[in-house]
Amino acid sequence: MKLNKLTIKEASQKLAANEITSVELTNACLDRIKEIDGEIKACLIVCEKEALAEAKKADEQRANGKIGDLLGIPYLAKDNILTKGIKTTAGSKILENYIAPYDATVIKKLKQAGAVLLGKTNLDEFAHGASTENSAFSLTHNPLDLTRVPGGSSGGSAAAVAADMCLFALGTDTGGSIRHPASFCGVTGLKPTYGRCSRFGLIAMTSSTDVPGPMTKSVEDAMMVLQVIAGVDKNDATTAKEKIDNYQKLIKKDLNGIKIGLPKEYFIKGVDKGVKQLIEQAIEEFKKIGVKFVEISLPYTKYSIPVYYIITSSEISSNLARFDGIKYGLSISKNDLMDVYLKSRSNGFGPEAKRRIMLGTYALSAGYYDAYYLQAQKVRTKIKKEMDEALEKVDCLLTPTVPHVAFKINAKQDPLKMYLEDIFVTGASLAGLPAISIPCGFDHKLPVGLQLIGKRFDEAILLRLGYNFQKIKK
């Protein structure tokens, strides 16, 4: 078997047994990127020299007695996560040549664990989108069908994992951006609880929902990455002190007595027949391993798209204000200050970023604030409360991740249609809950994901259910 196809679990066992080296593993991934990324275009930057140096270091550390699941494991990171000395563009022209002076906390943690950074992956500009078509630099293709999108906004990361260019990738999820592309590309994508993993060094989109997380070939691999990147960070006051479970132990427990809620608002007419059937089959498989199901109702679900898009645009309009042509990246005009702002911003931002800046500025402006932003925050509280209450009665919720399989490139030109992609993923984001997308089969040869949403800080139940599900599917 080619080394780049291994899971983290398999590779780490081989590394520990001295059957392979990290340099070999890293070379296998770099070769795969060279072989296939001309077609897929998942990577924006590949840092071959740095990666091989890190791999060599990991091999030396191992020879000197260092151990760890991620020691010597090659990965890719979404290009809105800061990497010291390596370009971070957020998929935007405004940051085309930006090199961050420090690493994001999640990158730092992975470095300390000895993981090897291969490069950076494509995304919708500033993570705004659900197809990766909004990137200023390239169009990423779905490895399972090159005429289709990989989903988004972490589409580059999902495509890279699906095409075995790396052993895992980091994504960010603000309103579904890990889970949506995971579903479209047939990989596992975990959005941790808000506050579980540090946001320090992520290019902020919606600070109240942004979370970094793993995209992997298996649930067990997602668990291994989470174990390393989770935890409180003095640079991010929203990280929680909450204890980090020993996931390794917990996921292997059987599922007897576990109760899952099926929110009826997620099983509606717009869900494709093929997707519905696969979700129903998955439910039957879970039942066979001891899981019980109950139907529940989350009536506020219908507000999650409008609420999410008001809040997200509002926060975006504020977060993107820092790109002013002075502090970072692109700077056009040497005339007066206003001209620098205007020219740099109008040339630097793409159409979707501009749309959100305008929507958000409107929703936050005097006279409209109460009607839009404040109202959306009130409804958000309702959504959160409703989900928390439902999760008092069940261990987690199960839904489709997306109502359909990956769509054709250019098929969704209308922004509102694109926003509707997020119908099943924004609820957990607004409520700050952990959620995972796991592949559950193929509809017309394209992957379908099922979503599990858990209680705050209970990533363990999602991993445990997912791990047991993948064990029986093998």
Ligand code: GLN
């Ligand atoms: N599709 C969502 C949006 O466009 C996803 C964003 C995200 O999670 N980064 O806002």
